[in-house]
Amino acid sequence: MRLTNAPQLKRPPQDEPPEALARPSHWRPDIEGLRAVAVGAVIAAHIGFFYSEGGFIGVDVFFVISGFLITSLLLREIDRTGRVSLAGFYARRAVRLLPAAVLVLLATLAASWIWLPPTRMRELAADAASAALNVVNIRLAMTGTEYLNAEDPPSPLQHFWSLAVEEQYYLAWPLLLLAIALVAKRIWGGRFARRGHFHRRRMTAIAAVLVFIALASFALSVTQSAVDPIWAYFGIHTRAWELAAGALVAVAASRLRRVPRWAAALASWTGLGLIVASVFVLDERTVFPGYAAALPVAGTAMVIAAGCAPDRFGATLLLRQAPFQYIGKISYGLYLWHWPLVMIGPAILGIEEPRLRDYLLLMAAAFVLAVASFHLVENPIRTRKPLVLVPSRALAMGGALLTTALTVSLMLVMAPMPTETNEEAAEVTGNDTTVWELLDESSDVDMVPANLTPALDEAFDDQPTLYDDGCVLERDVTEVDEDDCWYGDPQGDKTLVLMGDSHAAQWFPALNQLAEASGWKLLALTKANCSLPDVEELDWKLERRYTECEDWKENAFDLLADLEPDAVVASAYDHKEVMADDPEQAWEDGWVTSVERLDEVADRVYYMADSTDLIDDVPDCLAQNPEDASVCVGDMEKAIVLPKEERQSLMDAVADAGAEVVDPIPWLCDIDQGTCPVVIGNILVYRDSNHLSARFVAELAPQIAVAIPLEAAEADTE
Structure with missing residues (x-):
């Protein structure tokens, strides 16, 4: 200028x-x-x-x-x-x-x-x-x-x-x-x-x-x-x-x-x-x-x-x-x-x-x-x-x-990012040690481990492969990609669909493991900032009603009607600006409507309740506090976006509409202490303030396998 x-x-x-x-x-x-x-x-x-x-x-x-x-x-x-x-x-x-x-x-x-x-x-x-x-x-x-x-x-x-x-x-x-x-x-x-x-x-x-x-x-x-x-x-x-x-x-x-x-x-x-x-x-x-x-x-x-x-x-x-x-x-x-x-x-x-x-x-x-x-x-x-x-x-x-x-x-x-600690944590292997076993003792971690994975300066890029593959669609896209976003077992007889916004896409690493191990095909239907509930929402970037999301959802539901999947996993970030006189009630009603539509075309519908939002960027916080990681630990009550009663009401409503509710909070937070750790073993839990790292989600595959038993779903459909 x-x-x-x-x-x-x-x-x-x-x-x-x-x-x-x-x-x-x-x-x-x-x-x-x-x-x-x-x-x-x-x-x-x-x-x-x-x-x-x-x-x-x-x-x-x-x-x-x-x-x-x-x-x-x-x-x-x-x-x-x-x-x-x-x-x-x-x-x-x-x-x-x-x-x-x-x-x-x-x-x-x-x-x-x-x-x-x-x-x-x-x-x-x-x-x-x-x-x-x-x-x-x-x-x-x-x-x-x-x-x-x-x-x-x-x-x-x-x-x-x-x-x-x-x-x-x-x-x-x-x-x-x-x-x-x-x-x-x-x-x-x-x-x-x-x-x-x-x-x-x-x-x-x-x-x-x-x-x-x-x-x-x-x-x-x-x-x-x-x-x-x-x-x-x-x-x-x-x-x-x-x-x-x-x-x-x-x-x-x-x-x-x-x-x-x-x-x-x-x-x-x-x-x-x-x-x-x-x-x-x-x-x-x-x-x-x-x-x-x-x-x-x-x-x-x-x-x-x-x-x-x-x-x-x-x-x-x-x-x-x-x-x-x-x-x-x-x-x-x-x-x-x-x-x-x-x-x-x-x-x-x-x-x-x-x-x-x-x-x-x-x-x-x-x-x-x-x-x-x-x-x-x-x-x-x-x-x-x-x-x-x-x-x-x-x-x-x-x-x-x-x-x-x-x-x-x-x-x-x-230049490499400077670190102030050489202390290494026990490596999470997925066999001898799991993040689930280490969760309860992770809120008191002092030192950011030198073997942290992903490293703090690489955390932003630790995202599901869906992004590199173009399967988290940009805002202006309304057509559904029904050809290029298939994962899991390509020869599988059963079909699992992952549907929603980036908070749905973050669960892909674990679900893809399960689909491959169980012989299921996995279709990813995800779109940037596009909530699955049947609501009118204001997009923060477009600064107007997100009509592209509404059009995309209709096209996605049409595809599912033709596909008739065996199971659908649906999730969305709860922090959205709903355009309604009563946004909270409209959000719940919108979820009910969408779950009912999914239940009409799929054998099983799983509602993955929203994960945590720590508000402050976790890698930034850890980089500034390498010798006291506990400073960055989240307060569970503040980290859950919806108030307790409102969240429970939403889960009850979608359950009544036909979905099986999966609540990930016990996997992410120490319920007894009321805290949400940011480092578990040598694993970084968050890639920013509210998206889980792909490495951490991959380690949750055993927990997700219990909550979403693909083998059981296959048996029920025979």
């Missing part, structure tokens, strides 16, 4: 070439003030300031500003020379953006190493590498679409996504402008071409290309925001129109100077009002960017356009005030520093549940860091003549900074 401005003494436009340093007329106090408004909105949203949930639109304000300033620079260069110096353009961006960005990247990695769980370092280092390469938005979109990342805290480097979007845009836009300039010169130029006539045609061509980009990108933004909101939020394809909107204002700047002053003043205040209104009208439930982004984008474009014909009674009257001007000047650094402090600051202060006052203290620290980085790093480097006047030197400096950031990031990615 382009947030900085040149020193106030010279006040050149953003990314202004050296020869233009003496032209202060290009400096816009209204734009400087808009930067302050934008960064203030972003910070307010991130710290949970009163009624400012929509502050994320500050990023959209920056996109429009950047599109206007960069395009204005490029158009002046084309007017002056007839072409664009790509080396000069990228050299200027390297000098202005990279020093502060690399400083924040390295400082964030250092702070994360000291204060965050060691289990997070590899992912954070990968984030840093992708941020340095300006592809972190793509990485965030890809990891954000993975269902099992839902519980992960945001990356301290997540805010670099907006810089990545801008740089991706500016990889193509100067090249496109250069191509338009050269083609225009060949078609309309020549010795006898009139300059004014040639200039108008060239600008018309540029405007036409920008309109096409804006319309195409806006259409994608509208159509994709509801369907695939994470990719729509982070993607260049749905954000390019915002930069193009600013660029179109730059193209029209000369004509905008003719607008009557009173009309410009009215437009500027209206535009500023739209920006401010966006902060309070939009919130996290808004489908964004989509149509909603038009509100802040239009407002910003109006303020900038009105500033081409400034009036003393316009919004500049407010935006040019000293506080706005100074915050606008340091806004780039303020944007870079604030988010790492939001994410790491509470750990630095030793606060588990920070309040607004704590965040305000952290933002004061961010302000100090932004001031220091501006005066000690940003400003001295970007005004240094050897770099300003010689593009090759600036590019070399940028390359050195990027190499440093990448080297440090890759070293951290490959």
